[in-house]
Amino acid sequence: MFESAEIGHSIDKETYDKEVPALREALLEAQYELHQQKRSAVIVLINGIEGAGKGETVKLLSEWMDPRLIEVRTFDNQTDEELAHPPAWRYWRKLPAKGRMGVFFGNWYSQMLQGRVHGVFKDAVLDQAINGAERLEKMLCNEGAVIFKFWFHLSKKQMKARLKALQDDPLHSWRISPLDWQQSKTYDRFVRFGERVIRRTSRDYAPWNIVEGIDPYYRSLTVGKILLEGLQAALNTPKPKARPSSAAPLPDVIDGLSLLDCLDMTQHLEKDDYQEQLITEQARLSGLMRDKRMRRHALVAVFEGNDAAGKGGSIKRVAAALDPRQYSIVPIAAPSEDERAQPYLWRFWRQIPGRGKFTIFDRSWYGRVLVERVEGFCTKADWMRAYGEINDFEEQLSNAGVIVVKFWLAIDKDTQLQRFQEREAIPFKRYKITEEDWRNREKWDLYRKAVCDMVDRTSTEIAPWTLVEANDKRWARVKVLRTINDSVEAAFEKRDKHDKKHKK
Amino acid sequence: MFESAEIGHSIDKETYDKEVPALREALLEAQYELHQQKRSAVIVLINGIEGAGKGETVKLLSEWMDPRLIEVRTFDNQTDEELAHPPAWRYWRKLPAKGRMGVFFGNWYSQMLQGRVHGVFKDAVLDQAINGAERLEKMLCNEGAVIFKFWFHLSKKQMKARLKALQDDPLHSWRISPLDWQQSKTYDRFVRFGERVIRRTSRDYAPWNIVEGIDPYYRSLTVGKILLEGLQAALNTPKPKARPSSAAPLPDVIDGLSLLDCLDMTQHLEKDDYQEQLITEQARLSGLMRDKRMRRHALVAVFEGNDAAGKGGSIKRVAAALDPRQYSIVPIAAPSEDERAQPYLWRFWRQIPGRGKFTIFDRSWYGRVLVERVEGFCTKADWMRAYGEINDFEEQLSNAGVIVVKFWLAIDKDTQLQRFQEREAIPFKRYKITEEDWRNREKWDLYRKAVCDMVDRTSTEIAPWTLVEANDKRWARVKVLRTINDSVEAAFEKRDKHDKKHKK
Secondary structure, three states, X not given: OOHHHOOOOOOOHHHHHXXXXXXXXXXXXXHHHHHHHOOOOEEEEEEEOOOOOHHHHHHHHHHHOOHHHEEEEEOOOOOHHHHOOOOOHHHHHOOOOOOOEEEEEOOHHHHHHHHHHOOOOOHHHHHHHHHHHHXXXXXXXXXXXXXXXXXXEOOHHHHHHHHHHHHHOOOOHHHOOHHHHHHHXXXXXXXXXXXXXXXXXXXXXXXXXXXXXXXXXXXXXXXXXXXXXXXXXXXXXXXXXXXXXXXXXXXXXXXXXXXXXXXXXXXXXXXXXXXXXHHHHHHHHHHHHHOHHHHHOEEEEEEEEOOOOOHHHHHHHHHOOOOOOOEEEEEOOOOOHHHHOOOOOHHHHOOOOOOOOEEEEEOOHHHHHOHHHHOOOOOHXXXXXXXXXHHHHHHXXXXXXXXXXXXXXXXXXXXXXXXXXXXXXXXXXXXXXXHHHHHHHHOHHHHHHHHHHHHHHHOOOOOOEEEEEOOOHHHHXXXXXXXXXXXXXXXXXXXXXXXXXXXX | OOHHHOOOOOOOHHHHHHHHHHHHHHHHHHHHHHHHHOOOOEEEEXXXXXXXXXXXXXXXXXXXXXXHHEEEEEOOOOOHHHHOOOOOHHHHHOOOOOOOEEEEEOOHHHHHHHHHHOOOOOHHHHHHHHHHHHHHHHHHHHOOOEEEEEEEEOOHXXXXXXXXXXXXXXXXXXXXXXXXHHHHHHHHHHHHHHHHHHHHHOEOOEOEEEEEOOOHHHHHHHHHHHHHHHHHHHHHOOOOOOOOOOEOOOOOOXXXXXXXXXXXXXXXXXXXXXHHHHHHHHHHHHHHHHOHHHHHOEEEEEEEEOOOXXXXXXXXXXXXXXXXXXXXXXXXOOOOHHHHOOOOOHHHHOOOOOOOOEEEEEOOHHHHHOHHHHHOOOOHHHHHHHHHHHHHHHHHHHHOOEEEEEEEEEXXXXXXXXXXXXXXXXXXXXXXXXXXXXXXXXXXXXXXXHHHHHHHHHOOOOOOEEEEEOOOHHHHHHHHHHHHHHHHHHHHHHHHHHHHHHHO
């Protein structure tokens, strides 16, 4: 796979000097045009052999192009904050906005390669990381990103010759970094696993470019031309190429019976029972959140439901059990300008709690497969692929110890009407009801179908949906609290069991 | 994910009886049409909970449709022969031909689920298996297959109730199989990992259908309708839907230097040296093939090269070292009718040697990215995706201990001309040269590009290409033999090291 990048490619100085001015001009022009269109973010991943010119090339790009629109990011040691979050969080927070370019050193590929080369894990785990990267990049591209992946290469002989030349030169021996020495020892493994990674992740939407690094003119000109070609292709595509979704079609059910039909909407609690159970569950939650085992977890609760189903009231009862420093409530409305300049899931990733913390989402990323689907705010391909993207997202949370609890608060159509009318009648509740609520009501059946599809596709062992019969608010509130408590307890117990097993 | 299949779906007998006749007729009609078109093979994968009606449904399908066009395959215990081959070999050999339907019980999903449920491996390895299945199915669909995946489901409660009912009934308690009892113990794990598998492998081209199994009418009608709909869709597609290849584009090199340019075509051996080295390497090969470590490996040698580059002569020198029972030579020409009714790689899978054996391919699966590409015998999407498919194929061989050695015998244009002319001049060699050889020669540069792309994409650590300077036949023959010997020795040593490490 690297054979063609070990044969001594080179460009003479004359050719280089002749070609560079036009290339620079074209690159700058493409960069400005991209910035104006604000349709795509550009992500450049820099990988490969130490000493093959990674740093020099990035430096050169910043000279050739406008550095104000370029963010160079290095991901080496994780900060405390990063360590308290799922691994991908650090990449999400550094994603360039649309119209800008992010150059990522020490990116996800560097992490997985280092881990494998140094034997932290085996091929199977490497393959998991590879698939994670593939899914991430596919999603980013579907969200309009343009990804360039460069592997700067040197053959073992070239690398050794370079090290020797530097070492023998008293003026330049300081240029040899600890990484260089490490690489010279692990070269074979690094290249072997690098090949596996490249082979599996080189895709039309985010291809790898293997660039022989020995000759600076060849290397720079090659990278410049690949960038230019890719940028121009992106600029000239009428819209960011939407890849066909590979999600399975949504099935029809021949007997017409749906999950929502099976809820017992007469469930209710008497006032006394309610007050007793509510306070019991609140006390339980309070205790669980202060349990020292909570330091290894975070908690996310998602509230979705019919309009007027009582999301707000339930959230209030949850919050009432806690110290305000322990939780935050994130209401989700239409995205801001900054949020629109990022991939869909970005604004949720931003709000993921660190270890020991609890975040309540009042509406959530499920907007994509509910309101955006029903109202046509995004294409079918977009919301169809969202099921898989959301499952990936929640799996990453779960793998990092985040407990994800998801509620759909269901009321029937009559109850909704009654509550709408009450809201309109009571002055201090009137702000709670808008024209939009009435319009949504007309799409009752469409929402119903969307909810069932959502549950079918995204209720997972990792992050199951809980359907809450919410005609009776008391019943709903207690069920919500109890479900959260049960989930947290189950997570603690699972971890205890795991710890016990590994202590043996 | 299974919630909607645990709510007691049912169809009354009257509706069922009314709908079945038309369904049967339509299914039969679709089946015959499919058989006539001979464009698609149908593969039906049967999975799910024991007792959810898997067997009954398949039985019913054989009644509803023409059983002569249906092959029901059960993959339970592996035969000796299957154990001597890579794991996927057993599926390949049982693939239905185009126009026919194969129903697979105990398929790849059953294997991976059993393995994970019983703790033979962990999630990472399960994920590898999942990805393998995904790639296999994608390839099959690209080759025209229509895949149906059914998960027959019962909730834990339903399953237990069924077992209890059978147990209490003296007339039917014998119906409970050991698998049923096993399932009742492992239900939770089975469903948990089943969900993971379904979530990751439900794709538009091969979606999972989760069917609640408790009511036979509902179950049968649902499966029948899904089959019918899928078959009709396949029949009415003008051509088997070619999915866009997601292979990365082939790069251009700015200095025009290619791997083939870097071969030293003046390499040669004097006659005496040749004879000595040839006999040495032949003796070495003979010894290696009789080494008892060979019993854990198989050997595959692939010969590709320019016309008249001396493939035949080299193969002869390799074979001369061996007992004819140890090896077989497979010449690859245009595919037969049976072969054309199968996916591209099928005819090569058939020829993969079992442990201890050696197969020499005189031309190979690389025809796809060489002659078929250059001559336009397949679409660009087909040969572009072949790089990845071939890498997957060879990785499966390698994982199973098959040593894969690949040669490109390169001669320069003048040498070819000279050999063509010689062949025409010498009567007993005249059969070796045809009009086609002269036509191929005109496409010299296209083949050259195809060869370089092939090496860039498919020369892997697992199965590297060896470019052989073949202007001098002696040099080429010795290099071929030595490379085979070195590869076999390296594989033995790697295995010894591995064994030693795991004995410690």
